Structures are given as structure tokens and as C-alpha cells.
Amino acid sequence: MDLRMIMMGFGNVGQGFVTVLNFRLNFLRVRFNVxxxxxxxxxxxxxxxxxxxxxxxKALWVKRLKGTVAFYPRCGRLGVTxxxxxxxxxxxxxxxxxxxxxxxxxxxxxxxxxxMRRGRHVITSNKGPLALAFSKLRDASMKYGVxxxxxxxxxxxxxxxxxxxRCLKGNEIESVEGILNATSNFILTRMSRELCSxxxxxxxxxxxxxxxxxxxxxxxxxDTACKIVILANAIMNRNVTYRDMQKVEGIENIxxxxxxxxxxxxxxxxxxxxxxxxRLLVQPLPIPLNNPLCVDGALNAVKLKTDLAKEVIIIGRxxxxxETASKMLNNLIDIIES
Amino acid sequence: MDLRMIMMGFGNVGQGFVTVLNFRLNFLRVRFNVxxxxxxxxxxxxxxxxxxxxxxxKALWVKRLKGTVAFYPRCGRLGVTxxxxxxxxxxxxxxxxxxxxxxxxxxxxxxxxxxMRRGRHVITSNKGPLALAFSKLRDASMKYGVxxxxxxxxxxxxxxxxxxxRCLKGNEIESVEGILNATSNFILTRMSRELCSxxxxxxxxxxxxxxxxxxxxxxxxxDTACKIVILANAIMNRNVTYRDMQKVEGIENIxxxxxxxxxxxxxxxxxxxxxxxxRLLVQPLPIPLNNPLCVDGALNAVKLKTDLAKEVIIIGRxxxxxETASKMLNNLIDIIES
Numbered sequence: 239m240d241l242r243m244i245m246m247g248f249g250n251v252g253q254g255f256v257t258v259l260n261f262r263l264n265f266l267r268v269r270f271n272v273x274x275x276x277x278x279x280x281x282x283x284x285x286x287x288x289x290x291x292x293x294x295x296k297a298l299w300v301k302r303l304k305g306t307v308a309f310y311p312r313c314g315r316l317g318v319t320x321x322x323x324x325x326x327x328x329x330x331x332x333x334x335x336x337x338x339x340x341x342x343x344x345x346x347x348x349x350x351x352x353x354m355r356r357g358r359h360v361i362t363s364n365k366g367p368l369a370l371a372f373s374k375l376r377d378a379s380m381k382y383g384v385x386x387x388x389x390x391x392x393x394x395x396x397x398x399x400x401x402x403x404r405c406l407k408g409n410e411i412e413s414v415e416g417i418l419n420a421t422s423n424f425i426l427t428r429m430s431r432e433l434c435s436x437x438x439x440x441x442x443x444x445x446x447x448x449x450x451x452x453x454x455x456x457x458x459x460x461d462t463a464c465k466i467v468i469l470a471n472a473i474m475n476r477n478v479t480y481r482d483m484q485k486v487e488g489i490e491n492i493x494x495x496x497x498x499x500x501x502x503x504x505x506x507x508x509x510x511x512x513x514x515x516x517r518l519l520v521q522p523l524p525i526p527l528n529n530p531l532c533v534d535g536a537l538n539a540v541k542l543k544t545d546l547a548k549e550v551i552i553i554g555r556x557x558x559x560x561e562t563a564s565k566m567l568n569n570l571i572d573i574i575e576s
Numbered sequence: 577m578d579l580r581m582i583m584m585g586f587g588n589v590g591q592g593f594v595t596v597l598n599f600r601l602n603f604l605r606v607r608f609n610v611x612x613x614x615x616x617x618x619x620x621x622x623x624x625x626x627x628x629x630x631x632x633x634k635a636l637w638v639k640r641l642k643g644t645v646a647f648y649p650r651c652g653r654l655g656v657t658x659x660x661x662x663x664x665x666x667x668x669x670x671x672x673x674x675x676x677x678x679x680x681x682x683x684x685x686x687x688x689x690x691x692m693r694r695g696r697h698v699i700t701s702n703k704g705p706l707a708l709a710f711s712k713l714r715d716a717s718m719k720y721g722v723x724x725x726x727x728x729x730x731x732x733x734x735x736x737x738x739x740x741x742r743c744l745k746g747n748e749i750e751s752v753e754g755i756l757n758a759t760s761n762f763i764l765t766r767m768s769r770e771l772c773s774x775x776x777x778x779x780x781x782x783x784x785x786x787x788x789x790x791x792x793x794x795x796x797x798x799d800t801a802c803k804i805v806i807l808a809n810a811i812m813n814r815n816v817t818y819r820d821m822q823k824v825e826g827i828e829n830i831x832x833x834x835x836x837x838x839x840x841x842x843x844x845x846x847x848x849x850x851x852x853x854x855r856l857l858v859q860p861l862p863i864p865l866n867n868p869l870c871v872d873g874a875l876n877a878v879k880l881k882t883d884l885a886k887e888v889i890i891i892g893r894x895x896x897x898x899e900t901a902s903k904m905l906n907n908l909i910d911i912i913e914s
Contacts, residue, residue, distance in 0.1 A: 546733075547902040554886070567746040568745040570746075
């Protein structure tokens, strides 16, 4: 079976997905009799299109060397937009990994809606559209009869949404609580271990590629808040958007001395997101050092409180292009199996 | 849609499942348009059979008051066997929760095979048949075209198998490692917290209903070993049985002083099961106190090492009838959805 895919966005996660897909082409052929073809890749400067399928390694090389896939030999063109590609190129699945924008969700929101309107299944890692327009997107996927998969938007490689949907069927999820931002957790861990300032920890995170040049979304708790909104909608049947967050407090005011004080009492401070039946909160909180949620470095840890299975905690890498993309592979296999 | 079920075994987990099913009858009707009917319940002394459906609360009361469901008014009969019920009573799903027997897997093994031969889907929580005859059971389920669900055999309420199968598709599971026996973990936790002897901790566990009258299977590591065998088969594509275990060492020789010594170095001792590509081991090991696997009390904690998502850790209740039964509800919904 043929499977034609369009990549919308080709940053870290998009490249991670293409890398993972390339690893698993043979597996998908042998196990599911599916031959995936990436027929277009779009980034912010242009696109590469080949209906017979782009060479994935070549696309990765071109992107790394030239900064845009638009320089892909013969198939690349500068200035082509995502909407033009969606109009011109037939596909079965659109993989959307454009940059997170929590003001209006664009360009991802329009790309996803247009892809659905054209009958394409959508896999996304993009928090913006989900945090702003979850129910609109879910309604559109139902209206156009396409699958809409967004596990990769929350938790990096940590499978929070799929755990709730697939492993806890029949349970009511009463609350979701935990560490959902790898960058701020890395920074807090460094500060408490090395007793260094936040500025220094941020610099180290940036050197290691864990932190963006502008860490505001992570440090101010906004990224965590987006994920809490997505989780509340996706696994708790709430109907909320970012504007419903009751509190979004980041770690920007945490000082080394706060961490030392907490440690003396057997605690540390973590940036905790919480969604329950009435609350949507993000704030730094003292967590006992022996609490399973108290994970270090770039890990994520999420506790699902349920009525039957009680508490279930999932821990995994909160970042990493290949790690995050592995969840999009999981979604691709979902679509293949359906 | 009608869904006729037979309960084979009506101990803690069986009663837990009937309790959970009773909680969710309305949910199953509204959400899936399914009306489950338990048409027979079998325990070691007899059975209750009613093709129109047994009253679940009455069955639970009779079992608790009289010790066997065979005294269920009008529908109960002493001395009826499971195989007789399978022969006489039509059903769609058989829920098998008889006692774990790791010598020959009986009576569960025969019940499961006979149920499959008759075209019934099977949900089980029974480790014995799986640890001894995994591939035989899997082959039978394929031969007879029935579903075979056994998530509840490993991890209590902690969804280890379904996490690997459903949330990490496309990943290769390179190893599985962790705490898989709630009783021994509870005992070690008590010993290290209260500095009491193992005998005292066992007594306390028995009083709390966490530990069987004969704790040998738990304390000697045999229960953990069964689970490791099941995991190796189910999620690592290995083809092994209990006889392939290379080491099964329990906690029976752990003394309070060992725990104190470990603690001084920032460790504690946990009973750890491990399956990787070449090894199948159960043994007590020192684990750093800040390791996410280092959970206390009756919790289970399992680390899956994968090639793409890297390490994913799942933590949950390792025991409890309702908690464990919630996984069998998940399986029932799987069957309904398929």
C-alpha cells in the first residue's frame, strides 16, 4: 500500500520525524505492507515537492547545509507556501510540525484545518493550535472523517495522552498533574545541583540545545500551560482554551536560596501543571524529594489520577527530536492500522 | 449489542472485575451500546449460571457470605466444574482469574484453551498459564480467531504491556526492568522505614491484605520471574518460558542491616526483575534513592528501554482487586471496539 505524506514544517521535530521514518521504512514495508512516500516538505522559506517521493536523507542534508529544503536539487523552490503545497499536492497524511504560536496558532492552525478539509489525516506536534482551538480542530476532523493525532504535542517522548486513551479505557481521569516542560526542569535541576544562577543554567541549557534562544515560553510557564489545556481537553473531556487558565506562574522568580531552603526540608521546587475538574494551574511548587514526580534534568513526569486504577505515573524524555518524533511514528502506525 | 460473559474464578481479582463491571454497566451501554451480561460465574466449589444474566451485586454478596457462588439462589450448584460450564453455556467472552499455579498452569491453562477452542475471547489475570505456555496460548488465539488479553497478569494496575503495545508502536523494546511485585516491595519498604524484621513486615502485609497467607511466591521472586517471562514474550518478541529464567533470587535473605548499610550510601534494596535480549533475571539490587524506579510501598515501577523514545517509566499500584480489574475493563472495551 502506498502512503503519501506531506511534511509541514521542517525544524527539529520535523527533521526528527523524517529521520525516524527513514529508520523504519523497511519495518513499515515488512510489517504493514506500507510504502510511505514523503511527497512534499515545506519550511518557512519554501518547499521541495516530488510526487514519486523525496529522498529523505538528501532532504535532511539540504536542510542542514542550506537552512531550507527549498534548495533540494530540482524539486525545491523558494517562496512556495504551505497552503499552496496543500492545494497542489495529493497526500494521505499531513505531518504538521510548524513553530508553536500561542497568539493565533498560525500558520499551523490554517494548515491543519486546510489539510482536514482536503481529507488528509493529520499528525501534529504543535501546541499552539491545540491550546487555542482544540474543539474546532476536533470537530473539523470529525466533519471531514479524518484522523487527528496530537500525542507529540505533550510530553516529548513521554506518552501521556495515549496512555490515558489506550491503557486506561473505562477509567475516569480525575486530574493530571506534573512536570511537562523539559527546559525549566533542566534549569531547576542545574540550579539546585550546581547552586548556580538561573542565567547560568539557561546558558548551559542553550549550549546543550535543550533551550531555545528565547526561553520565555518555557520559563514563564506558558509552554506548560498550553500542555495542561491540551490534556484537559484531550483526556478529561473538558472544553477549555488557554484563556481559561486560572494561574500561569513560571520559574523566573526562583532563586538558588529557595532551592536550598526547600532541600533542607526534604523538598525541591518543580514547575507543576495541574488540570482537574475545576482548576487549570501552572506554578512552581515544593515537591518531596522521594515523590515519584520529582524527576531531574530534561525528564517529564505526569501523574494521572483515575477512579479505578487510582494513580498512574508516566516518566520519559521531555525533549529530543527523535524521541518526540517516535510518538508521531506511533500515530502514523495508528493511521496505517485503522 | 449483547455481550455474554463467563467468569472463571471468583477470588479477589474476579470479584474486583465484577465490581468494576457493575460500576460501568451504564457507561458501556451509553458509550458503546453494549449490554454485558454475566451468564456464569465459576469458583473452586461450584458455579452460578443464568443465561439471562446474573445479578452482580447478589453474586458478590453470596460469595462474601457463603464463600462460594454455588449458593447463589436458584442458579447456583455445588460441584459444577469450569469445563462443564464452558461446554454448557454460550458466551462471547471468558474472564479467567483462577489461582496462579506455576507448576502446570492448571486449571487456568485448560480453561483458557477450551474457551478459545469454543471461539470465546479470553481476558485473563493469571500468570501461571502465560509463564509456562505463552506461545501455545498465542497460537491458539490465532488459530481460533479470538482475542487474548492478559494485561492484568503483570503490574496490577500499572499498564506495562499495553503501554509498550499501544503507546510505543514502532519502537524496539530493548529491555524491561523494574519492581513487579507489590508484596515484596511493601515488605522492603516497611523494613527500611520501621527497621523491623522481615517476619514483622510480612505479618503487617498480611493484616493489610497485601500478602497471601503463604508469601513464598512473592518473597522468593517467583511471582516477579513469571512477570518477566510474560513481558519478554509479550513485548520483546522473545520466545521463553519460566524454565529459561537464568536467576531467580528473592528477598528472603535481606536483613535490616543490609537496608541500613545501603541507605548510608544513598541507596535502598529493591527486588528487580530484568529482561533484555539475552538475560532473564530476578534479584535484589541496590537502587539509588533518587532513581525513579525507587518507589515505595505496594507500588510497581517498570522502565522500558526503547531505541527511539529511549527510557519510559511507568509507575502504579501493583495490587488491589479493583485497580487490577480496571485493566480487564480496558481489555473488555478493546474487545467491544474491535
